[in-house]
Amino acid sequence: MLALKAENISKQYRLGQVGTGTLSHDLNRFWHQLRGKEDPYLRIGETNDRTSKGDSEYVWSLRDIDFEIEQGDAVGIIGRNGAGKSTLLKLLSKVTKPTTGQIFTNGRIASLLEVGTGFHPEMTGRENVFLNGAILGMTRKEITRKFDEIVNFSGVERYIDTPVKRYSSGMYVRLAFAVAAHLESEILIVDEVLAVGDAEFQKKCLAKMSDVTKDQGRTILFVSHNMTAIKSLCNKGIVLSNGNIIYNGITERALSMYNGDKQSFGNSVVLGDHKDFKNNLFDLNRISLVDENLQPKESDFQEDQKFSLLTDITIKDSVNDYHLSYVVKNFNGEIIFTMTNAYKTKLQVGNNKLLCDIPKDFFNVGEYIVGLYIIRNMNESALHEDDILTFRITERNKELGEWLGVEPGFIKTNFEWQLL
Numbered sequence: 001m002l003a004l005k006a007e008n009i010s011k012q013y014r015l016g017q018v019g020t021g022t023l024s025h026d027l028n029r030f031w032h033q034l035r036g037k038e039d040p041y042l043r044i045g046e047t048n049d050r051t052s053k054g055d056s057e058y059v060w061s062l063r064d065i066d067f068e069i070e071q072g073d074a075v076g077i078i079g080r081n082g083a084g085k086s087t088l089l090k091l092l093s094k095v096t097k098p099t100t101g102q103i104f105t106n107g108r109i110a111s112l113l114e115v116g117t118g119f120h121p122e123m124t125g126r127e128n129v130f131l132n133g134a135i136l137g138m139t140r141k142e143i144t145r146k147f148d149e150i151v152n153f154s155g156v157e158r159y160i161d162t163p164v165k166r167y168s169s170g171m172y173v174r175l176a177f178a179v180a181a182h183l184e185s186e187i188l189i190v191d192e193v194l195a196v197g198d199a200e201f202q203k204k205c206l207a208k209m210s211d212v213t214k215d216q217g218r219t220i221l222f223v224s225h226n227m228t229a230i231k232s233l234c235n236k237g238i239v240l241s242n243g244n245i246i247y248n249g250i251t252e253r254a255l256s257m258y259n260g261d262k263q264s265f266g267n268s269v270v271l272g273d274h275k276d277f278k279n280n281l282f283d284l285n286r287i288s289l290v291d292e293n294l295q296p297k298e299s300d301f302q303e304d305q306k307f308s309l310l311t312d313i314t315i316k317d318s319v320n321d322y323h324l325s326y327v328v329k330n331f332n333g334e335i336i337f338t339m340t341n342a343y344k345t346k347l348q349v350g351n352n353k354l355l356c357d358i359p360k361d362f363f364n365v366g367e368y369i370v371g372l373y374i375i376r377n378m379n380e381s382a383l384h385e386d387d388i389l390t391f392r393i394t395e396r397n398k399e400l401g402e403w404l405g406v407e408p409g410f411i412k413t414n415f416e417w418q419l420l
Contacts, residue, residue, distance in 0.1 A: 002106060003187055003219040004069040004092060009101030011062040011087055061087045062243045065101070069236075071186070074213040074220045076230035076251060078258045079240035085223045088240070089113055089189050092221065107186025107219075108137045112176055114191070121165035125156060125175055128164055132179045146182045153208070154178035155201070174201055181208050187219045188212065206233055227255055227387045228333040228369070281382060282322065282374065286312040289391055294355075303412075304396040306360040309339075309370075314351045320376050322347050324354065327371040336368075336410050342378065363393045364410050 062084045069075055077085050090096050092103060093111035118132040129150055133143035151157050154174040156167070164172060180188060188209070206229055212218045213233075224230055230237065230251065237254025239247040247257040277284040288296040288310045301307050315322055324347075325340040339356060341347070347354070370389040376382045 001071050002068055002104075003071040003073070004067075004106070004221075005104040006065050006067050006092075007102045007104070009062065009065045009091060009098040009103060010060060011084075011091060011096070012058055012060050012099040014058055060243050062091070062098075065245055067238060067245065067248050069219060069221070071106070071219055072213060072217040073236055074209070074222065074234045076234035076237045076254065077221060077223045077240065078225075078227070078230060078237060078254065083240040084243040085240055086113065086191055089191055089221065089223060093189050105187065108184075109187045109189060110136045110180040110183060110185035111189040112173075112180045112191065113189070119164050119172065119176060122163055124162060125151075125160040125164055125167070128175070129179055132176070133183050136180070136183055136185055138183045138185075142184060146184075150175075150178045150182045153182065153204070170198060170201070177205055181205070181212060185218070187221070189221045191223045192225065202229075209233055225386060226333060227258070228329075231255060277383070277385075281315075281317045281320075281376075283314040283316070284311075284374070284383070285314060286310075287372070287389055288312075289389070300392040300394045301363075302396045303363065303365055303393050304360050307358055309356040309358065311354045311356075312351070313347065313354070313374075315347050315349050318349045321378070322382065323375050323378070325373040325375055326356075327373070329369045329371065330366065330410055333369075342375070359414060361412055361414065364407060364412055365393050365395050366410065367392045 065088065077088065079085050089111065090113060091098050092105075093109055093113060094103075095111075095113065118135050119128045120131060123131060129147060130140065130143050134140075151160055154171075154177075156171050156175055159167065159171065164175070167175070177190070180190070190209070209220055209222065210233055213220050220233075222230070222234060234251050236249065237247070237251045237258075238245060239254050239257045247254055289301070290308050290310045291297050292306055292308075294308070294310065297307065309326065311324060313324070323340060323342040325338055325342070327338050328336050330336060341354060341356070345354065368391055369387050370391070371386045372383070372388045373381055374383040
């Protein structure tokens with residue numbers, strides 16, 4: 001049974017201070033409608049590419065979106081900043097109307113799109129729980145039955161009778177998510193707001209969302225830049241790029257397509273043609289995991305293989321100093337370590353090919369994520385990109401009689417041992 005269905009939905013905005021249109025444009029639309037003609041402004045407008053300057057004052061934030069979501073699905077909506085993710089959630093939540101197309105829903109929708117969605121700052125946390133629940137279509141009896149559970153989950157019991165204008169942004173999100181997740185709506189829509197919460201609360205929220213889909217059969221739409229959370233929670237993924245759906249299907253393929261938006265090829269990423277990585281300060285051309293012959297390796301590495309991280313970057317700025325810092329995480333998003341060239345090799349103006357050797361038997365068997373910081377003058381971030389590279393370490397070929405298990409931990413440090 002379907003929970004949500006979108007048919008040919010598009011959303012058009014007018015750039016500048018007026019968000020939709022002027023009075024003259026509205027009158028022009030009305031005149032065309034009276035004569036039974038098409039809206040003249042639907043024929044104009046440009047693709048939603050935030051990195052380039054266009055010629056039209058109209059832009060399509062979303063264009064020709066079609067999909068169906070079944071009840072009980074957990075769907076991750078992913079894409080780069082400005083791809084149209086939040087706009088899509090606002091349309092599905094009926095915060096705003098689509099310019100064209102129709103949306104069909106089956107059941108009540110609870111949405112958490114921004115910090116404090118549906119809260120009144122002058123009212124207390126207790127009053128806002130009942131207010132927000134009523135907005136979501138719940139009866140007072142339903143809210144009362146769930147109230148203690150909501151407050152306990154949020155962890156703000158001490159402040160529940162304090163006006164929420166005195167809450168921190170994290171406390172706001174805690175209470176707002178607790179209301180949305182515990183009240184009995186059939187569809188839960190969550191934007192990136194969970195990033196405001198601390199690590200303990202994020203983990204609790206992901207566990208709760210997993211529970212409401214798998215045990216309660218409710219539908220979740222989840223927007224996040226945390227690919228680990230998407231992978232662990234969602235069984236389906238929708239990838240948006242410049243207002244268009246480029247993939248709708250299983251999560252693993254969606255994550256690959258998202259990396260494909262950055263021209264990903266296994267353990268190697270070509271970045272030079274992407275606008276986000278090309279500016280008047282530097283061009284980040286390529287990042288690759290290479291073998292001992294400096295050849296990019298698209299397949300997995302075995303634990304007893306030596307490999308290297310190769311960065312091809314062109315520095316254009318002759319005034320400031322730059323260095324690279326790579327953050328290595330496991331697939332639960334836990335940071336294992338950081339490696340940097342800050343104290344070893346200085347980047348020069350012009351093209352630099354920087355190689356970082358990783359010894360064999362260093363990483364344990366598993367999957368890893370690499371994030372990148374480009375730091376200017378040792379104290380300012382010129383670029384920060386999470387999940388820029390992923391790789392997998394597999395077991396080496398073992399001989400008969402060897403232990404077939406996997407050592408605990410993420411890395412296997414090669415300390416020096418001696419017998420005294």
